[in-house]
Structures are given as C-alpha cells and as structure tokens.
Amino acid sequence: MVRLGPLDLFAVGVMGLRMRKVRAVLSALGISVGIATMILVTGIPASSQQALLNRLTALGTDRLKAQLLVPEGQEPVELPTRAADMAARIGPVTAASQVANTHRSVRRTEASDPNDTAALTVLAAQPDLLGLVGGSLHSGHFLDAKTAAFPTVVLGYRAAGTLGFSRLPVGEDAALLRVGDKWFTVTGILNPMPLDPDLEQSVFIGWSAAERYLGFDGHPTVVYAKAPDSAIDSVKAVLPATVYPPLPSFVRVTNPSDALTAKRATQSAYSTLFVALAGIALAVGGIGVANTMYISVLERRREIGLRRALGAARGHIRGQFLTESVALSVLGAFAGAVIGAACTTGYALFQDWPVVIPLDMVALGIGASLAVGVLAGVYPAVSASRLTPTEALATT
Known part of the structure; x- marks a missing residue:
C-alpha cells in the first residue's frame, strides 16, 4: 500500500482549497466570522469594562x-x-x-x-x-x-x-x-x-x-x-x-468607596459573560465547519471515486478531508483573529475606551479552531472514505 508522508498529505489536503478558491474563501469566511465574533464579544466588553474600572478607580476605590x-x-x-x-x-x-x-x-x-x-x-x-x-x-x-x-x-x-x-x-x-x-x-x-x-x-x-x-x-x-x-x-x-x-x-x-464593591461585581459579571459568549461563538464556528465539510463530501463524490479507483486507500481519503477541514479552520481562525482585533480596536477608539484585546482569548480561539476543525472533519472524512469506487463514480 502506498504511504503518504505528512507533507504529501498536506499537499493533497490543500489541493481542494487551491482548486476551489472561491468556495474555500467563503468556507473560511464562515469560520472567521465565528472566531471574529468570539474576539468581539470578549474584546468590546473587556474594553468597556476597563473604561468603567478606570472611572471607578478615579472615584477612589x-x-x-x-x-x-x-x-x-x-x-x-x-x-x-x-x-x-x-x-x-x-x-x-x-x-x-x-x-x-x-x-x-x-x-x-x-x-x-x-x-x-x-x-x-x-x-x-x-x-x-x-x-x-x-x-x-x-x-x-x-x-x-x-x-x-x-x-x-x-x-x-x-x-x-x-x-x-x-x-x-x-x-x-x-x-x-x-x-x-x-x-x-x-x-x-x-x-x-x-x-x-x-x-x-x-x-x-x-x-x-x-x-x-x-x-x-x-x-x-x-x-x-x-x-x-x-x-x-x-x-x-x-x-x-x-x-x-x-x-x-x-x-x-x-x-473603600462603594464603587469598589461595584468594581468587583463588574469584574465577576463580565468574566461570566465572556465565557458564555465565547462558548456560543465557538459552537457556531464548529457547526459551520462540519456543515461545510459534509457538503464538500457530497459535492466531490466523483473525485473520491476516481481517487479510490486509482489506488487511494481509505486512510488517504480520510487524511485528505481531515487535513482540508483543519486547514480551513486555521485559515478562518487567523482571518477571524485579525478581523476581530481590528473591529474591536476601531470600536474602542470610537467610544474613547482603552483598547483591550484578550490575548488569551485569541490564543484560545486559534487553538479551539484546530480542535473544532478535527472534530468537524471526522464524520465527513469517514463518510468519504467509506464510499466504494463504483458507488462514488455512479453518482450523477
């Protein structure tokens, strides 16, 4: 059986992205919206929170x-x-x-x-x-x-x-x-x-x-x-x-001024809000990746059948679609991080707030997107690998 090295597997995995650039961009855009949303829903409240905390501190807390x-x-x-x-x-x-x-x-x-x-x-x-x-x-x-x-x-x-x-x-x-x-x-x-x-x-x-x-x-x-x-x-x-x-x-x-109590309550409330909103945004991003990859399998059944007929093993097919899923997630994550940071900065400056971009959330978003890409790509990759050459090539 032919073995594919990591670089070969990566080249095959991203080949579909290069051949379908518009679809890849639109798919990555859907993922980036989820990551950008996560950064926005954490960065904007964090900037607002910091502005509020600065005002409370100025009051003598x-x-x-x-x-x-x-x-x-x-x-x-x-x-x-x-x-x-x-x-x-x-x-x-x-x-x-x-x-x-x-x-x-x-x-x-x-x-x-x-x-x-x-x-x-x-x-x-x-x-x-x-x-x-x-x-x-x-x-x-x-x-x-x-x-x-x-x-x-x-x-x-x-x-x-x-x-x-x-x-x-x-x-x-x-x-x-x-x-x-x-x-x-x-x-x-x-x-x-x-x-x-x-x-x-x-x-x-x-x-x-x-x-x-x-x-x-x-x-x-x-x-x-x-x-x-x-x-x-x-x-x-x-x-x-x-x-x-x-x-x-x-x-x-x-x-200390009653503002100190308000300040501590604000910090706690915002922390809870950050976690909840970030979780929702990641869930939305994961659903988007899974949906994109599953549709990709349905659209490319003939390609899968041709590769199987030419000798590609099931593992090769799984690796191809899993790699493509992770690549889409990473591209979307980095694009979303840039978009989210830019939008947060612009809005904070417009409101005359200090700019606060939670770097831990940016890192978490990129890391989570890798995990989401793997999880979201597992089912479509397994589904693609189970197609027999005759079944895939017979699809109209």
Whole structure:
C-alpha cells in the first residue's frame, strides 16, 4: 500500500482549497466570522469594562481614610505628627498624606462675624494631598513646596462658592481671606470631589504655614493612604495599629468607596459573560465547519471515486478531508483573529475606551479552531472514505 508522508498529505489536503478558491474563501469566511465574533464579544466588553474600572478607580476605590474617634468620656488623644509617614511604610501602600483641622475661622472681610464659619473647615495640608485624593484644579494652583510655607490658601469647590468665588481674578489684585487673625492670599480653587464632601467644604493651608501663622501643633486628624485594590483589605486591617499603636481601636478606617464593591461585581459579571459568549461563538464556528465539510463530501463524490479507483486507500481519503477541514479552520481562525482585533480596536477608539484585546482569548480561539476543525472533519472524512469506487463514480 502506498504511504503518504505528512507533507504529501498536506499537499493533497490543500489541493481542494487551491482548486476551489472561491468556495474555500467563503468556507473560511464562515469560520472567521465565528472566531471574529468570539474576539468581539470578549474584546468590546473587556474594553468597556476597563473604561468603567478606570472611572471607578478615579472615584477612589484604591484609597483609605483613617481618623481618631475617641469614645465619649475618654481622655482626648492625638495622632502622631508623622502618622502619614508611618502609614507609607506599610508594604502595599503607594502613597500617604495627612490633613489636620486647625479649628480656625475663615472670613471674606475683617468685618464679618468670626463665629459665622458657614460650616467651613480650615485644614493644614501637605502638597501631595491633591494627587492622592484624585482632586483637580478649577483655577489657580495647589499648595507646593514653596507656597506651603507662606500665607496662601486653596479653596475646596463648595467652600469657594460659600465665600463668593467662582474663579480667581485675572489681572486684578489677588483675592484675600481672613483666617483666624491673619490675611491669606487665595491661590487656587478645586473642582468638585463627590466622594470627599468634607474636602469640598474645606480651606487648605500649607502645613508649615499653619504652624507658623496659626499656632498649629502638627498633629493630624485624618490620614489618607493609597494602595492597589487587591491590597485594600489587608492595608485596612493593619492601618489602625500603624498610625496609632497605643490604641488602634480608637482609629476608624473608612471602607473603600462603594464603587469598589461595584468594581468587583463588574469584574465577576463580565468574566461570566465572556465565557458564555465565547462558548456560543465557538459552537457556531464548529457547526459551520462540519456543515461545510459534509457538503464538500457530497459535492466531490466523483473525485473520491476516481481517487479510490486509482489506488487511494481509505486512510488517504480520510487524511485528505481531515487535513482540508483543519486547514480551513486555521485559515478562518487567523482571518477571524485579525478581523476581530481590528473591529474591536476601531470600536474602542470610537467610544474613547482603552483598547483591550484578550490575548488569551485569541490564543484560545486559534487553538479551539484546530480542535473544532478535527472534530468537524471526522464524520465527513469517514463518510468519504467509506464510499466504494463504483458507488462514488455512479453518482450523477
């Protein structure tokens, strides 16, 4: 019996594709649609998910807030002056800062009632606070290493509205505020921070300026710490004992924003959706391959009969159609991967989303297409090999 080597078997298998180029292209197109669909139904939701997760992260899901809550009847206590530095030494923490209530009043004019504080809080703050809490400037600039030592203030969004500032004057004398019994220059106004309403209602003064001009003692009242979402729970567990070792039970650490819960639920929901949609797309692709190959056997019965009459064994016929099935699947898979990636990229850019193409799904799709090609080609290949020469040649 004549034996066919792997290369000979491959040449015979793809010969049908070369001889029927239009049919091969259309068949591969059907497979590529299935693979492209799999990439689209994973890539587009993944891009959308990443855009949503970026927005949730911007809302503060990676941030913790620690402050002392002394039970009624207990002696007053204070956080250490370097509480933020202590928090920063926690392994997963990427940034830490602190603020302190100076318990000073703020007025627009000297004639204003010093007892009318309009629920505004004067906070001593450090220059790195704005970046840590995800705030941004509406106008002007925030505290920095230089201005933090001088009598300058930055207004939270609601504090600015309460004091009658919509934006800083341009080309005019600098705006002034009376803080305690000192005049301070307004150098910046912040944008809204919906997750930090306390900061929106605050007036920020440099740490060293508060010590110099307001008699601030340097003890913070709130410590902010930033860490990756995956480490938030572990940081939360050790933060109280870190910032106030004598009585960690007096330190309340706020839970991450509810957005963190939504973020985790979103990740889980999208993962389940990816698996379900990918499975459906692969099933559709497998049915398409099986249908294409079975019809191919019916169309080429005379060719099969002629090959059998010329001495081709059943194994040769099975190998030919199985090879053709796998080749169609591979061609369709690579074409589908390119089409799916291109469509996903275009749609994500159109929506202004980050482009996310799950490479594991691309690899899975190509690998699955090989398996699908083998499984889908088995029955048509076996059916073709069972045809006798006379039966095949007698077909009209």
